[in-house]
Amino acid sequence: MKLTSNFKGNLLGNLITSITALLVNFNAVASEFEISGKLAIEERYFFSAPQFANQLDNSQVSILAEPELYWSWNGGNDSVTFKPFYRLDSQDDERTHGDIRELSYIHAADDWEIRAGIRKEFWGVTEFQHLVDVINQTDGVEDIDGEEKLGQLMLNLSLVQDWGIVDLYLLPGFRERTFAGENGRLRAPLVVDTNDVNYESSAKDQHLDLALRWSHSIGDFDIGSYWFHGTNRDPLLMPEKVTPSLVTSGQENARLVLKQYYNQMDQLGLDVQATIGEWLYKFETIYRNTNDGNFWATQAGFEYSFIGVFDSNMDLGWLMEYSWDSRGEGDLLNPSSSFQNDLFFGSRIAFNDMQSSEVLIGIGTDLDHSASSFLMEANRRLGDSFKVSIDIRLFQSSDIIEQSYAIRNDDHIQLSLEWYY
Numbered sequence: 001m002k003l004t005s006n007f008k009g010n011l012l013g014n015l016i017t018s019i020t021a022l023l024v025n026f027n028a029v030a031s032e033f034e035i036s037g038k039l040a041i042e043e044r045y046f047f048s049a050p051q052f053a054n055q056l057d058n059s060q061v062s063i064l065a066e067p068e069l070y071w072s073w074n075g076g077n078d079s080v081t082f083k084p085f086y087r088l089d090s091q092d093d094e095r096t097h098g099d100i101r102e103l104s105y106i107h108a109a110d111d112w113e114i115r116a117g118i119r120k121e122f123w124g125v126t127e128f129q130h131l132v133d134v135i136n137q138t139d140g141v142e143d144i145d146g147e148e149k150l151g152q153l154m155l156n157l158s159l160v161q162d163w164g165i166v167d168l169y170l171l172p173g174f175r176e177r178t179f180a181g182e183n184g185r186l187r188a189p190l191v192v193d194t195n196d197v198n199y200e201s202s203a204k205d206q207h208l209d210l211a212l213r214w215s216h217s218i219g220d221f222d223i224g225s226y227w228f229h230g231t232n233r234d235p236l237l238m239p240e241k242v243t244p245s246l247v248t249s250g251q252e253n254a255r256l257v258l259k260q261y262y263n264q265m266d267q268l269g270l271d272v273q274a275t276i277g278e279w280l281y282k283f284e285t286i287y288r289n290t291n292d293g294n295f296w297a298t299q300a301g302f303e304y305s306f307i308g309v310f311d312s313n314m315d316l317g318w319l320m321e322y323s324w325d326s327r328g329e330g331d332l333l334n335p336s337s338s339f340q341n342d343l344f345f346g347s348r349i350a351f352n353d354m355q356s357s358e359v360l361i362g363i364g365t366d367l368d369h370s371a372s373s374f375l376m377e378a379n380r381r382l383g384d385s386f387k388v389s390i391d392i393r394l395f396q397s398s399d400i401i402e403q404s405y406a407i408r409n410d411d412h413i414q415l416s417l418e419w420y421y
Contacts, residue, residue: 032076037067037083044185048409052189054182056091062089063348066101077108087142094194095141101151113158118151122211122226124284125273128297128321128344130271131284134228135211137175144186144393145375151177156291159368171209174231176260190239193257199231200263200291207231207264214379218411221274228267232290235260247351265290278305282321289297297325301344313353319346332358338403339369355381370399371404389416 034115044060053409064087083102089095124130135152142148155170179192201207209230216223237258267288274281280303287296302319309316323339346362357380365372373396378390391414397405 010326013271017419028293031073034070035067036070036421037065038420039066040064040416040419043417044412044414046185046410046412048411049408050083050185051409052187055185055187060141060185062095068102073170079106080104085340088254092141092181094179095184097137097141097151099139099355101134104153104342111160113160115154115156115158116412118153119156120149120151121154121156122149123226123269123271125222125271125282126280126284126301127303127319127323128364128406129284129299129323129339131297131299131336132226132271134233134267134269135171136167137233139178141178141180141184149160150178161409164214166212167211167215169209169211169213169296171211171230172206174205174207174262176205177233177235177261185412186407188237188258188406190256190258191264192237193242193259194238198237198259198261200261205231214354220274220276224269224271226269228265228269230264232263232288235262236292248390263290263292278307279303280305293327297323299323299338299339303348309405313351315352317348317350319348320344343367357381366402366404369397371395371399371402373404385420387418387420389418391416 014243014286017248037281037354040063042062042064044062046056046058046060050057057404064085066083066085069082070079081104085098085101086098087095100118102117104115104119106113106115121135122130122133124133130146135154136149137152137283139145139148139150140146152171152175153170153173157168159166159168176194176197177192182191197205199205199207207230209228211226211228213224213226213227226270238261239256240259241254242257243254265288267286269286270284270285271400272281283298283300285296285298285300288294299321301319303317303319305315305317307315321344323342323344325340327342340362343395344362344364346360348361349359352359357378359376359378362375364374365374374394375388376392378391378397381387392412393414394411395404395408399405
């Protein structure tokens with residue numbers, strides 16, 4: 001089984017040994033053990049022929065397993081969660097991958113909490129881009145929206161005060177981003193080399209990252225701010241010619257690939273959400289400083305909800321967000337500047353029925369280039385254990401400098417059937 005991780009064996013081994021020791025010594029009478037998770041089968045169908053050589057044609061099938069084991073004791077104040085993940089893809093070897101999404105121990109006291117192990121930590125309030133979400137690395141082969149994340153090894157101390165919650169993070173080890181392989185769709189013209197990665201830090205993927213976050217609710221406002229110091233989660237992708245020994249089997253000559261380079265960064269972030277009546281206001285901004293330069297970026301917007309439309313149980317929400325980046329127009333090899341001047345519109349429909357049916361529709365347009373995108377995400381429960389989801393993504397671009405130009409032929413529909421146990 002191929003694991004998309006860079007964990008050193010001794011570090012992970014020590015973590016598992018420590019957690020096992022905790023499990024052996026706790027009071028079994030007061031414990032609670034739960035097994036849950038999901039199995040899913042997914043079909044992607046691309047409407048057009050691929051743009052690049054060796055890409056899959058139209059159909060891409062995959063299955064995934066994501067079990068979860070939860071163990072708690074001491075009245076729930078101590079717990080261990082184990083959540084592995086594995087996907088088997090019919091077409092893209094890079095999308096066939098496994099990960100440990102979570103393997104963590106948590107101890108909760110009255111005004112503090114300690115969390116140790118592999119975890120996922122999400123920050124952010126906006127819908128179409130999560131600027132401030134910086135702890136976990138993006139699992140790029142799962143979806144193009146960047147919402148799926150790899151597990152991150154961490155030690156997190158959370159302090160609860162009257163004036164807010166303070167979280168301190170020690171983040172040993174770094175996760176490299178995953179990318180579609182040569183046969184995969186939704187990728188750049190050049191394949192990303194995942195075997196030879198460069199770092200600014202001499203510690204490479206073992207750099208110790210640090211983060212400090214404060215969050216608080218004041219009236220109608222939920223506020224969060226943080227400082228992060230460590231390895232940039234967004235790689236710089238630079239074309240480089242590989243030697244014949246690294247070329248895919250069956251090819252005789254060297255070729256160009258994209259090499260990943262991860263620099264060091266300091267990042268300040270702020271997220272604010274205000275709930276005022278039926279209005280939900282959202283704001284995220286970051287300032288990032290690296291040896292290659294610095295920039296500001298902002299995502300802001302609102303959502304308005306109509307409750308009980310036409311005297312029904314259905315709720316209808318309208319969304320609008322604007323994205324700005326001080327770097328201006330990006331390029332194909334710089335994914336971190338893809339939303340430099342973009343406007344997003346969307347609608348969220350919650351049917352509030354027994355099947356928890358929901359639909360999200362969104363349209364994004366680049367105000368600097370002739371480019372736009374459309375998404376629809378719909379899901380509905382089938383009985384108590386199954387859920388069916390339909391996703392549609394369409395891309396339009398006529399400007400080669402705009403990033404979606406590389407995936408302009410990758411319009412697709414995705415059907416997923418998930419079984420929860």
